[in-house]
Amino acid sequence: MKRRVRDELGLDYTLGQIEALAEGEIARVGALLEQACRRFGRGKSAAEILEQARNEWEPGGDLFAVYQRETARVADAFKRARAMSFPRGESLVLKPAPDFMKPLLPTAAYSAPGAFEKRQRGIFWVNDLSLDKQTEAEKRIERRQHFGISLTCAHEAYPGHHLQFATANQHPRRWRRLFAHAVFYEGWTLWCEQMMVDLKIDPSPWTPVQQLKDALWRCHRILIDLRLQTGRYSYEQGVKHLQRQLGFSRARAEAEINWYSGAPCVPMSYWLGRLENARLHERLVAGRGWSLKRFNDWLLSFGTLPQAWLEKYGLD
Numbered sequence: 001m002k003r004r005v006r007d008e009l010g011l012d013y014t015l016g017q018i019e020a021l022a023e024g025e026i027a028r029v030g031a032l033l034e035q036a037c038r039r040f041g042r043g044k045s046a047a048e049i050l051e052q053a054r055n056e057w058e059p060g061g062d063l064f065a066v067y068q069r070e071t072a073r074v075a076d077a078f079k080r081a082r083a084m085s086f087p088r089g090e091s092l093v094l095k096p097a098p099d100f101m102k103p104l105l106p107t108a109a110y111s112a113p114g115a116f117e118k119r120q121r122g123i124f125w126v127n128d129l130s131l132d133k134q135t136e137a138e139k140r141i142e143r144r145q146h147f148g149i150s151l152t153c154a155h156e157a158y159p160g161h162h163l164q165f166a167t168a169n170q171h172p173r174r175w176r177r178l179f180a181h182a183v184f185y186e187g188w189t190l191w192c193e194q195m196m197v198d199l200k201i202d203p204s205p206w207t208p209v210q211q212l213k214d215a216l217w218r219c220h221r222i223l224i225d226l227r228l229q230t231g232r233y234s235y236e237q238g239v240k241h242l243q244r245q246l247g248f249s250r251a252r253a254e255a256e257i258n259w260y261s262g263a264p265c266v267p268m269s270y271w272l273g274r275l276e277n278a279r280l281h282e283r284l285v286a287g288r289g290w291s292l293k294r295f296n297d298w299l300l301s302f303g304t305l306p307q308a309w310l311e312k313y314g315l316d
Helices: 002-009 015-040 046-056 063-081 136-146 149-156 161-168 174-178 182-198 207-229 235-246 250-261 266-286 292-300 307-313
Strands: 090-096 108-111 120-126
Touching: 002 015, 002 182, 002 266, 015 046, 015 207, 015 266, 046 207, 063 090, 063 120, 063 149, 090 161, 108 149, 120 161, 136 250, 149 161, 149 182, 149 207, 161 182, 161 292, 182 207, 182 266, 182 292, 182 307, 207 235, 207 250, 207 266, 235 250, 266 292, 266 307
Parallel strands: 090 120
Antiparallel strands: 108 120
16 A cells, blocks of 8 residues: 555555554545634534535436536636646546446546547546435435535536646657546646635535635545555445445445545545645745646646655756
């Protein structure tokens, strides 16, 4: 596991350091979340406030149509903000998750086009588990798990996974297109979620709160991934962790843990990669005066390599 962290994430951390970092980030992000929730009611926890907001949110029966509208809206907003360059010749199609994929996806996922395909068309999978439920109450529970759709669209589509992989697949060094380090492509998507808030892409007052809630989820992923892969958590303990700490439904928690078991080090790479991006942003934007667009385009220009490698070999 330590070798995976070094070779796949580019990080020279011990497993103990990773666990300590995760616990510290859970406390830090959790405190930020509680602070952001105070405007919505005193005396209530962040979990209670978000649960109320989620229960009051009703996307309607056609969840897929909501995803289609939000994907287009978020992409247009980032283009207007000039936060990064958009690659040419790409396309994206949204599809409902097929039955065989549903147990492996929490709410949504992305499939990138092949590195050498002429038509760079990605697939944005929407996993609406409400379609498999019998009662209206069960359907509502599953639909409301998708609360914060705009952040999901930024993560999976534009300027998240799809924009990043479509850019990487145009790298002039063809062998570079074959690299796919999760610490970069997942760290990039969380960076996109942060930009959603910083650039006010979504006017909803709930977006900053949901972004922090999702960030806390990714911090917990580090602990769960580490403990599952080293035998300190059983499958059931991982499911209970997500239900207890993050309010996941049983179905969503099981889908998440099913995925962990086949992708060691990927779940933890989300927040670890996000921290790497923030560190580089501080060095280059705050330290050297780069614009946000220059910074983002620089990150994307190398393909899908660990940020530590970009810093070591891509800076003068």
